[in-house]
Amino acid sequence: MRISKQLIAVCLLLSVGLCVEQYFSDYRQSTSSKKGLTFSATIWPEEQNSYVGRMSCVNCNPQEGDTPCTTILPVTCIIHHKKLDRPFYKFYPTYTSLSNPDNSFYEGWTGGIIALTDPVRGLEVDSYITGTRMCQNAFGADAKMATFTDGYYMDYMNGPEINIEKSWNWSLAKRGEYNFWGYFNHDHIGKSWVWTQTTPSGNCVLPSTNPIPTP
Numbered sequence: 001m002r003i004s005k006q007l008i009a010v011c012l013l014l015s016v017g018l019c020v021e022q023y024f025s026d027y028r029q030s031t032s033s034k035k036g037l038t039f040s041a042t043i044w045p046e047e048q049n050s051y052v053g054r055m056s057c058v059n060c061n062p063q064e065g066d067t068p069c070t071t072i073l074p075v076t077c078i079i080h081h082k083k084l085d086r087p088f089y090k091f092y093p094t095y096t097s098l099s100n101p102d103n104s105f106y107e108g109w110t111g112g113i114i115a116l117t118d119p120v121r122g123l124e125v126d127s128y129i130t131g132t133r134m135c136q137n138a139f140g141a142d143a144k145m146a147t148f149t150d151g152y153y154m155d156y157m158n159g160p161e162i163n164i165e166k167s168w169n170w171s172l173a174k175r176g177e178y179n180f181w182g183y184f185n186h187d188h189i190g191k192s193w194v195w196t197q198t199t200p201s202g203n204c205v206l207p208s209t210n211p212i213p214t215p
Helices: 002-033 128-139
Strands: 038-043 053-056 076-079 108-116 143-145 179-184 191-193
Touching: 038 179, 076 128, 108 128, 128 143
Parallel strands: 108 179
Antiparallel strands: 038 053, 038 191, 053 179, 076 108, 076 143
16 A cells, blocks of 8 residues: 555656646747847938937837847837927838828837837846836836837828928827837947737747736
């Protein structure tokens, strides 16, 4: 009887060990394959653009992420989000009859200052709130983690008739995607983490994501 109990105990321990081993094997596999969304600076501040610059989705993938979450990169932050009216910046609009007639959807204004934290592994940014706390620890309470839709636009905001720097109206501005402009407080060349609330699977979160609060 004693031997039977011992055999049962050994079997239970072995089964638990196998389960734990499988769990960590699955976790390592998920960690190595998971990817997050990144942006890069594509236009640097200069006088003809009122000293604002553009961050862009360069070969990025907001649906599934584009950069392994084990990669060490800065977190993209926006200070004073939606606090500053849009200045003039040139993005060479092409006028069409489509719903976005001048491509302004892709050239939105953040209304703030774009800054980057010290580099961290993507897996450390396990929620939008975590990323925002990193930004606030680096740049103060009025900072937040940048998101895929943080660029706001108004149709024809670069012409041919509207003088947007005098008529910008946040209540009429709409969310764009793929690029956003702001004043720069960084000189980083390369990728940085950005949160996507439209497709949570594009973030560095295992196994599920947290919802993003409405800004």
